[in-house]
Amino acid sequence: MKPPQVARSxxxxxxxxxxxxxxxxxxxxxxxxxxxxxxxSRWELxxxxxxxxxxxxxxxxxxxxxxxxxxxxxxxxGRSVGPEELEQMLRQERQTAGEELELLIRTDRQVPYxxxxxxxxxxxRAGVWRVAFAVYPKND
Numbered sequence: 418m419k420p421p422q423v424a425r426s427x428x429x430x431x432x433x434x435x436x437x438x439x440x441x442x443x444x445x446x447x448x449x450x451x452x453x454x455x456x457x458s459r460w461e462l463x464x465x466x467x468x469x470x471x472x473x474x475x476x477x478x479x480x481x482x483x484x485x486x487x488x489x490x491x492x493x494x495g496r497s498v499g500p501e502e503l504e505q506m507l508r509q510e511r512q513t514a515g516e517e518l519e520l521l522i523r524t525d526r527q528v529p530y531x532x533x534x535x536x537x538x539x540x541x542r543a544g545v546w547r548v549a550f551a552v553y554p555k556n557d
Contacts, residue, residue, distance in 0.1 A: 507543035
């Protein structure tokens with residue numbers, strides 16, 4: 418590292434270029450990560466209604482969001498996946514997150530259980546036991 422130079426006034430000059438580079442990299446990182454977080458729930462789905470249920474936990478857990486579209490497509494992180502590919506993704510995520518990994522399934526209320534069951538089986542084979550369904554509370 419180059420030692421700071423003494424200015425004519427007797428003070429020190431610091432090179433601010435590395436600091437500015439780091440700040441710009443942080444800004445880019447947060448912009449990209451916030452875009453990916455919004456992408457998970459961007460699908461407009463008519464979620465099913467539930468009479469009972471629990472609110473999402475206060476402590477954030479690492480989770481994988483799966484969207485099941487009315488046409489039957491399964492979408493994770495903006496791309497279509499099958500049960501085998503989902504199982505592989507869950508295995509990889511579980512290696513880094515451990516037992517705390519949660520699978521959040523967002524599905525249209527018109528999608529039959531036949532489309533959801535393979536996702537639950539893939540999660541079980543991958544060792545993911547925390548599964549939640551996104552629903553609306555039932556209005557009386």
